[in-house]
Amino acid sequence: MTKSNYIPKEPVDIECNIERTLHVIGGKWAFLVLRELFCGTKRFGELQRLIPDVSPRALTSTLRHLEEQGVLERHVFPTVPVTVEYTLTPKGEDLHQILKEMKLWAAKWA
Template structure:
């Protein structure tokens, strides 16, 4: 009689690419920041005006997280006061299709 030698991996150690993606875009404000940056480069103040519900602290945290993940690029200009612009990287631009599919799914099912 054959025995089943299959031992399932523990769920807490399974390498999941979806989980990795959600780590990048799953933050409360990340979708809205992405939505704005898909349209082009924006400064911090512009993003804050376009996403009025986000606090400056939360927006800063979201932008830092997305920069650390390589989704956006922060460019500082030596002006007074300092001008900072945010632009999606190619990695960030690649998220556009995923976000559009999620939008279509929501339109169909919610």
């Protein structure tokens, strides 16, 4: 085939598993929220105290995103005031090893 006869193919959109994973956990605060939930169920206020630099709006957004991705569950209790707790799902628990490996890599190279 000569150069003049070459017709470039359209780029193929192949979904990358790493990219999909980063979409789930790639938010600015997601790693810190996950880190806290690996230790057990937490309320919104607890998460806010444990991650002092996160604004209530950013924390709410992160929690909603992680819930939409199936990484955590939101449990609402009919108390006054309403009590809301966040717990990792099995899908969320599976992220623990990945984040542990990232921590080890950072300790070695960062």
